[in-house]
Amino acid sequence: MKTTDSLSPSVFLPTIPVGTALTFELKYKDNHKAFGGTSRLIGYRDKKYMLLETPADPELGKLLLEPADWEVVIRGLSSSRYGEIFALRSHILSVMHRPEKMLAIAIPSSVSIHRMRRFARYTVSRIVKLAINGRNTLAKLADFSLGGCAIRVSNSQFVDKGESVRFSISNLLDETVYFNGTVASVSSSGEGIQLGITFNDERTHQSRDVLARLILSTELDATNSTSDISTVA
Numbered sequence: 001m002k003t004t005d006s007l008s009p010s011v012f013l014p015t016i017p018v019g020t021a022l023t024f025e026l027k028y029k030d031n032h033k034a035f036g037g038t039s040r041l042i043g044y045r046d047k048k049y050m051l052l053e054t055p056a057d058p059e060l061g062k063l064l065l066e067p068a069d070w071e072v073v074i075r076g077l078s079s080s081r082y083g084e085i086f087a088l089r090s091h092i093l094s095v096m097h098r099p100e101k102m103l104a105i106a107i108p109s110s111v112s113i114h115r116m117r118r119f120a121r122y123t124v125s126r127i128v129k130l131a132i133n134g135r136n137t138l139a140k141l142a143d144f145s146l147g148g149c150a151i152r153v154s155n156s157q158f159v160d161k162g163e164s165v166r167f168s169i170s171n172l173l174d175e176t177v178y179f180n181g182t183v184a185s186v187s188s189s190g191e192g193i194q195l196g197i198t199f200n201d202e203r204t205h206q207s208r209d210v211l212a213r214l215i216l217s218t219e220l221d222a223t224n225s226t227s228d229i230s231t232v233a
Contacts, residue, residue: 006110009047012086013107015078018043024055025073026063034070035060041076042102049093050074054101064103067092072105081120081145084113119145124214130167132159132183139167142189144214146207148181148198155192159183165197172213177206 018041026035037055044050052074054060063070072092078084088111093104121143130139130151137157142150151167153159163183170176185196199207 004112004114006112007086008110009107012078012111012113013044013047015080015084016041016076016086017079020076020079022052022074022076024052026060026070027073029069029071031071035063039074039103042100044107045104047107049104049106052103052105054095054103064092064095067095067103072103074105078113081117081122083116083121085116086111086113088112117145117147119147121145121148121150122211122215126169126172126214128167128169130165132157132165133163141167141169141214142194144211146211148184148196149179151195151197152189152192153195155188157193159186159193159195161186165195167197169210173209177210 020041022039022041024035024037024039025033027033035055035057037057037060039052039055042051042053054064068091070092072090073087074090075085075087078086088108090106090108093106096102096104122145123143124141126141128139128141128151130137130153135157137153140152142152144150151165161183164180165183166178166180168176168178179197179199180201181197181199183195184198187194187196
């Protein structure tokens with residue numbers, strides 16, 4: 001599977017919402033690094049340039065006295081369902097100080113991306129029965145793909161990467177469906193932890209059926225919630 005690609009601005013821009021965390025580099029024309037820091041996306045203007053928060057560093061202010069001298073390299077993680085790392089090389093159009101310190105960066109003709117996931121992941125919300133090395137508990141399915149999922153459990157659970165898991169989903173298809181997997185990642189999530197699960201077997205036919213039902217049930221729940229709010233209003 002091809003994991004690297006380049007996207008046009010019209011395809012790329014919708015995948016990075018305002019507030020996206022970014023890394024920001026200034027480079028000399030010979031490609032040597034002059035500055036590196038963190039920034040965030042503030043917004044766009046006419047889809048011609050991006051507005052970035054100016055990294056807070058007194059040395060950067062001196063370098064930006066001549067903004068045309070530099071190349072800019074910006075990297076970050078998109079909100080794509082595939083979890084893509086992006087990188088773009090461009091130049092500074094202007095340095096602004098009001099209403100806040102911002103940099104206007106020209107949007108290049110293409111953006112390089114590296115796809116972190118094999119399958120697209122979809123946000124879902126469903127209670128599942130989870131077994132971790134013989135321990136049984138209720139957990140919440142947070143997202144789902146053909147190759148894996150994310151499951152949230154309470155922080156009273158002690159889980160390590162590499163542990164085997166098995167979970168079941170009821171009241172979705174005609175019968176309870178089971179998935180076996182391995183914990184690929186463990187991270188904090190609110191008052192609990194989130195497990196990134198990689199499925200051990202590729203039962204893609206069943207996965208497609210489950211994914212379709214999960215997406216449909218999530219959309220129906222969202223529609224019903226909206227209807228309830230409208231009724232109350």
